Amino acid sequence: MKNVTIKKTDNIEYLQFNKLLEFQDELIHAYTLKTFDFGLDKRIDRKKESLKILADTFNFSENDIIQGNQKHTDNVVEIRNQEVSLENTDGLITDRKQKALLTATADCICFLIYDPQNKVIANIHSGWKGTTKRIIQKAIYMLIKDYNCKHENIICCIGPALRKDHFLVNQDVLEIFENEFADYWRKYAIAEETDLENEKGKQFKIDTILINKLMLKELGIIEKNIVDSEICTMCKKDMFYSYRVYGKDYKNNIGLIMKRK
Numbered sequence: 001m002k003n004v005t006i007k008k009t010d011n012i013e014y015l016q017f018n019k020l021l022e023f024q025d026e027l028i029h030a031y032t033l034k035t036f037d038f039g040l041d042k043r044i045d046r047k048k049e050s051l052k053i054l055a056d057t058f059n060f061s062e063n064d065i066i067q068g069n070q071k072h073t074d075n076v077v078e079i080r081n082q083e084v085s086l087e088n089t090d091g092l093i094t095d096r097k098q099k100a101l102l103t104a105t106a107d108c109i110c111f112l113i114y115d116p117q118n119k120v121i122a123n124i125h126s127g128w129k130g131t132t133k134r135i136i137q138k139a140i141y142m143l144i145k146d147y148n149c150k151h152e153n154i155i156c157c158i159g160p161a162l163r164k165d166h167f168l169v170n171q172d173v174l175e176i177f178e179n180e181f182a183d184y185w186r187k188y189a190i191a192e193e194t195d196l197e198n199e200k201g202k203q204f205k206i207d208t209i210l211i212n213k214l215m216l217k218e219l220g221i222i223e224k225n226i227v228d229s230e231i232c233t234m235c236k237k238d239m240f241y242s243y244r245v246y247g248k249d250y251k252n253n254i255g256l257i258m259k260r261k
């Protein structure tokens with residue numbers, strides 16, 4: 001697999017981005033595989049157990065964990081010393097050490113972000129709704145404005161997610177994308193009509209990864225710092241959880257990023 005390395009211990013399997021491993025003296029990061037059972041809230045006991053495994057593996061305490069109550073919003077919260085509300089939160093940013101930023105995804109994109117110059121991290125959950133709300137651009141703006149990051153230093157890694165060939169939508173969703181990203185639509189092959197139909201009519205494929213990459217480039221993130229795992233959660237359903245494959249029984253893959261003490 002390109003750009004990533006898979007690691008396995010007795011308790012957990014996870015993927016790491018080779019680019020972020022260059023900074024492993026100061027940075028911890030991972031995107032968990034399916035063998036790491038991170039259930040939904042209804043299975044709270046299992047979730048606690050899993051968080052303990054994650055914390056033990058990467059040498060942090062469960063108290064260091066910061067996870068937003070993800071709702072497909074464009075809300076990005078900056079973690080400093082004071083308590084903040086994590087309700088309706090899909091993005092987390094911090095320059096503090098020992099804050100384990102977590103997101104949970106199963107088909108949605110997890111962005112693990114690092115500025116090695118200013119030592120700021122971010123973890124962003126962006127499904128198709130987050131993409132149309134441009135949450136990734138909002139997060140990058142905050143890094144530049146609030147943390148003085150230079151766009152050319154920001155590294156943005158794209159986790160396993162549902163890719164174009166498997167992201168099928170109807171006309172209604174297609175139009176939301178077309179309206180929001182009219183400029184891209186004219187220049188790039190973002191959507192494709194298919195022969196498939198469901199009860200709501202004709203289906204289209206949309207390349208949400210490409211849209212997110214274009215949004216990053218628009219803000220000056222440089223090509224070599226946009227690191228794509230190039231993994232589709234549906235194609236690799238044996239390795240990762242996919243909402244579209246597992247339906248209501250789906251579980252989550254966990255994205256983790258933390259600055260070491």
Ligand SMILES: [Zn+2]
Binds near residue numbers: 165232234235236
């Ligand atoms: Zn696929």
